[in-house]
Amino acid sequence: EPEVTQTPSHQVTQMGQEVILRCVPISNHLYFYWYRQILGQKVEFLVSFYNNEISEKSEIFDDQFSVERPDGSNFTLKIRSTKLEDSAMYFCASTSSRGANLYEQYFGPGTRLTVT
Amino acid sequence: QKEVEQNSGPLSVPEGAIASLNCTYSDRVSQSFFWYRQYSGKSPELIMSIYSNGDKEDGRFTAQLNKASQYVSLLIRDSQPSDSATYLCAVKGNFNKFYFGSGTKLNVKP
Numbered sequence: 660e661p662e663v664t665q666t667p668s669h670q671v672t673q674m675g676q677e678v679i680l681r682c683v684p685i686s687n688h689l690y691f692y693w694y695r696q697i698l699g700q701k702v703e704f705l706v707s708f709y710n711n712e713i714s715e716k717s718e719i720f721d722d723q724f725s726v727e728r729p730d731g732s733n734f735t736l737k738i739r740s741t742k743l744e745d746s747a748m749y750f751c752a753s754t755s756s757r758g759a760n761l762y763e764q765y766f767g768p769g770t771r772l773t774v775t
Numbered sequence: 776q777k778e779v780e781q782n783s784g785p786l787s788v789p790e791g792a793i794a795s796l797n798c799t800y801s802d803r804v805s806q807s808f809f810w811y812r813q814y815s816g817k818s819p820e821l822i823m824s825i826y827s828n829g830d831k832e833d834g835r836f837t838a839q840l841n842k843a844s845q846y847v848s849l850l851i852r853d854s855q856p857s858d859s860a861t862y863l864c865a866v867k868g869n870f871n872k873f874y875f876g877s878g879t880k881l882n883v884k885p
Binding site for chain 1: 807809811817818819820821824826863865867870871872873874875876877878
């Protein structure tokens with residue numbers, strides 16, 4: 660069964676450094692998403708991406724963040740100048756956005772980001 | 776601020792019983808609703824979606840939607856210890872933005 664994959668599973672970085680989190684969405688899906696979940700808190704929407712551009716973003720997704728689909732398979736989240744409060748689990752998700760299962764999102768296993 | 780509210784629980788039910796999980800949402804224009812299961816330390820796993828008022832059944836799971844009351848629920852029949860997890864309600868707002876509740880923790884006791 661197709662699945663969303665994410666790398667790395669765990670990233671440790673020092674405050675102020677830049678990190679890139681990588682995702683490979685399900686191959687025939689059209690919409691891609693990044694979410695954040697701080698330990699013990701709710702899943703928070705960061706950004707949605709369609710047709711090679713951002714379709715929606717949350718208040719969290721400020722100039723520190725950017726997304727890119729550099730090729731036909733990868734979808735990346737870049738976090739510049741990381742802060743302690745960026746420590747969280749980051750999930751990538753994708754949807755086919757077609758047919759009866761409109762907008763059903765399938766999540767990757769997540770990348771745990773630890774900023775020290 | 777669009778909100779999705781869930782009782783945090785824990786909700787404890789004995790094995791074989793029906794577990795009932797509830798969710799309310801604030802954005803009246805929302806049209807798409809989802810239930811996810813999340814085991815500790817894992818990613819959300821889609822259980823089912825619902826888009827129209829009424830019930831939708833999939834195996835042991837039934838989702839119920841009442842748009843007039845802005846209420847979504849999930850029933851789990853014949854609950855199993857493996858169903859013990861946190862259940863997340865998610866709502867699609869305008870455009871392509873999603874809002875998640877904080878989740879209800881379910882404990883199914885053998």
